[in-house]
Amino acid sequence: MSTRAKEILVIGIVLLFSIIIYLGKVFGWVEVIRFSPLVSMILIGILFLALLYILVLTLKGHLIERRAVFLFVAISVALPFFMTISQSARISPEVQQLYDNVSELPKGSKVLVSFDFDPPSAPELQPMAESFLHYCLLNDLKVIIMGLWPQGPQQANLAMDRVLKKEDIIAKKLRDGKDYVNLGFQAGNEFVIKGMGADFSSMFKSDYSGNSYHDIEIVKNVKNFSDIDFAFNLSAGYPGTQEWVQIAVDRYGLSMGAGNTAVQAPMMYTYVNAGQLKGLLGGIKGAAEFENIVDYIGKGTKYMLSQSFAHMIVIAFIIIGNVAYFKNERGKKKKH
Amino acid sequence: MEHVALWIAAFLTLGIYSFLYKDNIWYKLCESIFVGISAGYWFVVLFWDNIYGKFWVGVFPPKAYNDAGELVNSAEPDYLLIVGAVLGVMMISRLIPKIGWVSRWPLAFIVGSTSGLYLINYFTSNMMRQVEATIIPLFGMNYELSAYDIIGNLVIVIGTFTGLVYFFFSKEHKGWFGRTAKIGIWTIMITFGASFGYTVMSRMSLLIGRIDFLFGDWLGLIK
Amino acid sequence: MHVGKSTSLYLPQLFFLFLFICNFLLLSLVYAQTDDPLLNSEDSSVAIPDSELVVVAPVTSLIAEDYKYDDGKQINLSWVPSIDDQLVGSKVLGYRLFRIIDDGKPELLAKLRCGANSYSDGKLKSESVYSYYLEAFSKNFIATSTRTVPISPEREWINFDRKYLFLLAFIIGGAVIFFIESARRGKKLFVRKIAGLEAVDEAIGRATEMGRPILFIPGILDMNDVQTLAGITILGRVSQQIANYDTKIRMPVSRSLVMTAARETIKAAYQTAGRPDQYSDDMVNYVTDEQFGYVAAVDGIMVREKPATVFLMGAFFAESLILAETGNSVGAIQIAGTARPAQLPFFIAACDFTLIGEELFAASAYLSGEPKQLGSLKGQDVGKGIAMAAILIGVLAETIGTAWNVEFMNDVVRWLTILFTTQ
Numbered sequence: 001m002s003t004r005a006k007e008i009l010v011i012g013i014v015l016l017f018s019i020i021i022y023l024g025k026v027f028g029w030v031e032v033i034r035f036s037p038l039v040s041m042i043l044i045g046i047l048f049l050a051l052l053y054i055l056v057l058t059l060k061g062h063l064i065e066r067r068a069v070f071l072f073v074a075i076s077v078a079l080p081f082f083m084t085i086s087q088s089a090r091i092s093p094e095v096q097q098l099y100d101n102v103s104e105l106p107k108g109s110k111v112l113v114s115f116d117f118d119p120p121s122a123p124e125l126q127p128m129a130e131s132f133l134h135y136c137l138l139n140d141l142k143v144i145i146m147g148l149w150p151q152g153p154q155q156a157n158l159a160m161d162r163v164l165k166k167e168d169i170i171a172k173k174l175r176d177g178k179d180y181v182n183l184g185f186q187a188g189n190e191f192v193i194k195g196m197g198a199d200f201s202s203m204f205k206s207d208y209s210g211n212s213y214h215d216i217e218i219v220k221n222v223k224n225f226s227d228i229d230f231a232f233n234l235s236a237g238y239p240g241t242q243e244w245v246q247i248a249v250d251r252y253g254l255s256m257g258a259g260n261t262a263v264q265a266p267m268m269y270t271y272v273n274a275g276q277l278k279g280l281l282g283g284i285k286g287a288a289e290f291e292n293i294v295d296y297i298g299k300g301t302k303y304m305l306s307q308s309f310a311h312m313i314v315i316a317f318i319i320i321g322n323v324a325y326f327k328n329e330r331g332k333k334k335k336h
Numbered sequence: 337m338e339h340v341a342l343w344i345a346a347f348l349t350l351g352i353y354s355f356l357y358k359d360n361i362w363y364k365l366c367e368s369i370f371v372g373i374s375a376g377y378w379f380v381v382l383f384w385d386n387i388y389g390k391f392w393v394g395v396f397p398p399k400a401y402n403d404a405g406e407l408v409n410s411a412e413p414d415y416l417l418i419v420g421a422v423l424g425v426m427m428i429s430r431l432i433p434k435i436g437w438v439s440r441w442p443l444a445f446i447v448g449s450t451s452g453l454y455l456i457n458y459f460t461s462n463m464m465r466q467v468e469a470t471i472i473p474l475f476g477m478n479y480e481l482s483a484y485d486i487i488g489n490l491v492i493v494i495g496t497f498t499g500l501v502y503f504f505f506s507k508e509h510k511g512w513f514g515r516t517a518k519i520g521i522w523t524i525m526i527t528f529g530a531s532f533g534y535t536v537m538s539r540m541s542l543l544i545g546r547i548d549f550l551f552g553d554w555l556g557l558i559k
Numbered sequence: 560m561h562v563g564k565s566t567s568l569y570l571p572q573l574f575f576l577f578l579f580i581c582n583f584l585l586l587s588l589v590y591a592q593t594d595d596p597l598l599n600s601e602d603s604s605v606a607i608p609d610s611e612l613v614v615v616a617p618v619t620s621l622i623a624e625d626y627k628y629d630d631g632k633q634i635n636l637s638w639v640p641s642i643d644d645q646l647v648g649s650k651v652l653g654y655r656l657f658r659i660i661d662d663g664k665p666e667l668l669a670k671l672r673c674g675a676n677s678y679s680d681g682k683l684k685s686e687s688v689y690s691y692y693l694e695a696f697s698k699n700f701i702a703t704s705t706r707t708v709p710i711s712p713e714r715e716w717i718n719f720d721r722k723y724l725f726l727l728a729f730i731i732g733g734a735v736i737f738f739i740e741s742a743r744r745g746k747k748l749f750v751r752k753i754a755g756l757e758a759v760d761e762a763i764g765r766a767t768e769m770g771r772p773i774l775f776i777p778g779i780l781d782m783n784d785v786q787t788l789a790g791i792t793i794l795g796r797v798s799q800q801i802a803n804y805d806t807k808i809r810m811p812v813s814r815s816l817v818m819t820a821a822r823e824t825i826k827a828a829y830q831t832a833g834r835p836d837q838y839s840d841d842m843v844n845y846v847t848d849e850q851f852g853y854v855a856a857v858d859g860i861m862v863r864e865k866p867a868t869v870f871l872m873g874a875f876f877a878e879s880l881i882l883a884e885t886g887n888s889v890g891a892i893q894i895a896g897t898a899r900p901a902q903l904p905f906f907i908a909a910c911d912f913t914l915i916g917e918e919l920f921a922a923s924a925y926l927s928g929e930p931k932q933l934g935s936l937k938g939q940d941v942g943k944g945i946a947m948a949a950i951l952i953g954v955l956a957e958t959i960g961t962a963w964n965v966e967f968m969n970d971v972v973r974w975l976t977i978l979f980t981t982q
Binding site: 018021022024025026030032033067070073074077078081082120122123124150185187188190205212242243245246247249250261262263265266270271273274275276282283284285299302303306307310311314 | 339343346356357381385386389390400411453457458460461462465466468469492527530531534535536537538540541542543544545547548551552554555556557558559
């Protein structure tokens with residue numbers, strides 16, 4: 001059978017299985033798959049043995065294809081979703097600092113949450129957003145949402161929809177405009193932050209639903225940053241945390257914490273160290289730690305096991321890769 | 337409709353991932369769809385948020401009326417926005433070679449104004465505050481710091497100082513200066529390693545999100 | 560109140576009784592409170608319950624001061640909260656701040672929470688005169704503070720709180736201008752050798768020998784970003800070489816302005832090399848502004864056209880590793896340069912040569928030899944020198960000062976902190 005034929009066959013089989021499973025989901029034949037702890041351990045053992053086999057092959061001089069690495073990564077990420085084992089998250093000082101600052105806010109304090117990210121960064125930042133919003137609403141903090149990215153306020157609505165459906169939040173009978181508001185997106189990047197430093201209403205004429213700024217109860221006494229008790233910025237790039245720190249924190253004295261994608265987080269540690277940021281959540285680990293500390297089990301915690309597995313696989317392949325490299329170098333030296 | 341949306345999303349996700357196997361027509365199709373939709377999306381967003389949302393609404397603010405039909409809360413037109421619009425039109429002249437020189441003026445305005453804004457922002461937040469934060473007592477008051485904290489302080493101070501030495505371009509990296517720069521580049525590389533690890537986590541998170549979608553939302557095999 | 564003749568006793572007592580009755584009437588303003596007393600405190604039509612009067616003390620030391628260093632629009636207020644607010648189980652429910660403009664009627668300016676001790680009143684007019692007073696209220700009592708002395712906000716032209724910021728910026732800016740002028744007058748400014756620059760010519764030669772194109776990616780930001788400008792400057796040098804060797808170049812871009820700037824640069828290089836007919840606008844093409852759309856297209860170009868050399872010079876974000884890895888997989892020699900620290904690890908891991916951070920700008924200055932770029936680089940070195948000196952002196956002084964309590968060292972640290980603290 002030619003390679004092309006094999007490829008088409010594989011695609012056909014995968015498509016057929018997908019249709020069957022999808023129909024099973026729709027009609028209820030197929031249920032959620034959960035591996036018992038014993039099966040999970042067996043699968044971990046098989047994965048470990050497979051890696052050991054690759055190491056042995058590498059030592060013998062047979063290098064594996066890069067596509068095998070992709071396959072291992074995919075399996076290591078997918079398998080934990082089916083496992084019933086859990087992982088504890090140690091709280092890092094930066095996450096603890098953020099929690100301490102937010103928990104000290106008295107009831108009724110105004111918290112500004114800026115959604116500066118789009119769907120590609122949602123797996124990391126959306127869990128942070130949900131757990132933070134849930135904590136604020138549960139503890140009677142007034143939440144003012146805005147965004148410097150066009151899709152930011154939409155992500156905020158998705159997070160709020162999930163949080164508002166929680167039983168403990170439903171019991172609070174919160175109202176849009178009184179307990180929380182979404183002011184929407186404003187174009188202008190850091191110039192929007194600068195404008196907000198003078199007057200919020202100059203930047204946001206209405207909220208996401210079109211209600212005039214001056215008719216919204218929660219922002220009636222909010223003129224600028226001096227009326228905000230704490231801010232939390234969720235950022236995936238530019239404009240983001242750096243611009244907020246440079247303008248809102250350093251110029252207007254806003255007290256602010258941040259949640260960043262893991263790519264950006266290392267750069268923000270300098271701001272935490274200098275006291276410009278009052279806490280930092282970095283990537284999914286930061287999200288999982290914050291969920292742990294506020295007792296909100298969300299996607300951050302759910303994804304951590306997959307994250308850990310993926311990291312183990314990466315570490316394993318770094319070791320295997322280095323073994324291959326040094327063996328290759330030794331081989332070249334012997335030839336000369 | 338939800339079923340169609342799920343299948344289209346799954347088709348596009350798997351199509352892009354098929355590139356890991358090899359370049360193929362399925363990937364090319366998904367790539368073209370993505371490029372086309374993103375170009376169209378950004379055109380629409382930029383038009384409605386900037387040209388309409390900022391310029392048109394700013395210069396011709398909509399009138400609001402109460403139930404009695406009286407004019408209320410009508411914002412004043414901001415005619416200064418016309419200056420920005422004119423500069424924007426001048427920018428487009430770059431596409432016409434004969435009058436392309438006109439675009440240098442708005443470009444100069446943008447570069448000049450953002451430089452002026454960034455000068456203060458970066459100078460205070462990224463230089464002065466950081467130098468201030470680096471001036472720390474290595475051993476604390478009366479040596480009360482733990483060994484962990486002392487090592488941490490030493491790493492911060494030595495790493496920052498030697499990193500600055502590495503990026504000093506006015507002196508050749510020779511002798512004691514070169515040795516200090518060497519420590520600097522080692523510190524920088526270790527930092528990059530840590531940053532790399534963080535970024536691996538970030539990339540894995542995106543993959544985890546997609547796997548969650550495929551096995552959860554699409555196939556319903558996980559919760 | 561003093562005890563005296565019957566007439567003098569009578570009037571004060573009547574007045575006090577009148578005030579007492581007014582207070583009962585005013586109780587209606589605070590009666591209808593729910594969880595947030597501030598939200599319902601304006602309603603004066605609710606009946607007053609028959610409850611014990613909860614007397615609270617007014618705020619004290621209410622001071623109104625002009626906010627220094629602004630354009631005459633702000634007054635800052637500060638006060639000592641009511642003594643009853645500072646005790647455990649505060650009887651004070653909040654404060655109401657009133658403002659009087661030009662001796663007019665008092666207007667409610669803001670409602671403040673317990674514990675508040677300051678307020679900034681902005682958007683004022685410097686021609687008007689303002690005075691303020693605060694009411695501290697409990698559930699059935701209001702205590703009014705004394706009025707502040709009338710004040711007008713003043714406009715200042717210079718913010719002297721930022722004098723040290725100005726001084727440092729002046730020194731560094733002055734150094735930049737000095738070195739630019741020196742370079743213009745022909746003085747040779749030394750810039751140390753940068754690893755990776757020697758590889759540029761070799762990489763171009765490799766592409767020429769293999770007959771495969773060079774792929775140049777100037778990052779994903781626009782022409783207003785300094786990294787993009789540095790990338791275009793390096794493109795100028797690369798274009799000169801490819802025009803001489805007649806090597807093919809492909810340059811997909813994600814910004815239309817970058818496309819026009821790049822076309823001009825390459826066209827000028829071909830004209831200088833005496834081969835204007837070899838130039839084609841198709842060498843540079845716009846793809847899309849969208850980040851991952853651009854990446855998908857560039858990956859496709861890499862895999863299909865298999866360039867021999869890939870230059871990644873400019874500002875990159877999440878797409879850096881994807882681009883570098885794909886370039887590596889097609890066997891291209893890769894030279895990268897970016898000032899974004901988050902992306903440098905990937906370039907270092909996946910590329911053959913990497914210009915780290917400021918080395919990109921140094922390379923741009925080195926290759927172009929332009930006085931402005933060289934002068935700026937040297938001026939920045941002055942800034943780095945100041946930072947290094949401050950850190951070295953400051954840490955030594957702080958360490959010695961705190962460990963052995965040496966007053967002179969503590970003074971040095973104090974002076975350095977004042978110098979580098981921003982407002």
